[in-house]
Amino acid sequence: MILRTILCLFLAMALGPALAAGQVPPRATLCASPAAGLPEAAERFEVGRLAVQRFGAHGRPLVLVPGLASGAWAWAGVAAPLAAEHRVYVVTLPGFDARAGVEGEPFHGAAQALQALLARLPQDGGGPVLVGHSLGGALALQVAAMHPEDVAGVVAIDGLPVFPGMERLDAPTRIAAAERLHAQMAAAGEESFLVQQQAYMRGIGFVDTGLADRCAVLAARSDATAVADAARALMRLDLRPAMARADVPVLEIVPYLAGDHAAPPRVLSAQQKADYYRGLLGPLLQAGVVVVEDARHFVQLERPQAVLDAIDGFVARLDADGAR
Secondary structure, eight states: OOOHHHIIIIIHHHHHHHHHHHOOOOOOTTTGGGGGGGOOSEEEEEEEEEEEEEEEEESSEEEEEOTTTOGGGTTTTTTHHHHSSEEEEEETTTTTTOOOOOOOOOOHHHHHHHHHHHHHSTTTOOOOEEEEEEHHHHHHHHHHHGGGOOSSSEEEESOSSTTTTTSSSHHHHHHHHOOOOEEEEETOOHHHHHHHHHHHHIIIIOSSSHHHHHHHHHHHSOOOHHHHHHHHHHHHHHHHHTTTTTTOOEEEEEEEEGGGGTTTTOOOOOOHHHHHHHHHHTTTTTEEHHHHHSSOSSSHHHHHHHHHHHHHHHHHHHHHHHHO
């Protein structure tokens, strides 16, 4: 039952509707895109596998890690306000947002590069906070588990230590499901990949279909193979044992749209979804959960002020508690 639910949500829902309709968003539709909401970067550099843009010149460092097939555009609407009070570092993973892919397991190399970035950040405003969306949230949790001494806190936006629905599966079953997903995604050609992205953005990513289509065009700039590899790695991941040993403050931001949870097999109230996510965070002693309603997966683009308020509140608590 769990596996069937996963495949329904992540494959059939994400791929089926658009593949059947054959609708492709026009590649020229980049006007009024989320990328237009980003300020000019004060600095651009690379650390290992990561492309980094810095916004802001003072305050506690915040490292923003976009999710699958996403780039800096995923933080439009929150990067500039955060940069008014913080040094904000937006990273882009290899293979995403028109960057070349690399060989090897995606998570390990990205986690190493992210830890190297943390080591070089100024500490005069306080220790760095990792803010990750989706896959980026899982990556932030992994780095915090590996190097808790380098991280003051983690804000995970719809990103979890284990893929939802996979938490009760044994490792072989989880790996088999990940391989099936990888095969489905890797088989896509350029146009099919764009259609996949539109289907995902419309079905899971956004309430606003216009915004979904614009972001689908941006996401389709990513390398399809790199996206498939990263999705497979994400579905195989289970960080719960490692997170149990990491004494790091974590805030989980949970998007919720009532209409998406009104019919089986996904009937959930906002509180029930929050409780479910809290359970997936496992034995984390310092985990908090905030629900943002009337939004889907890209909640930071649909409800930026709500996300900003949650991040600001989390950082303020770190400051009040005297976190390094």
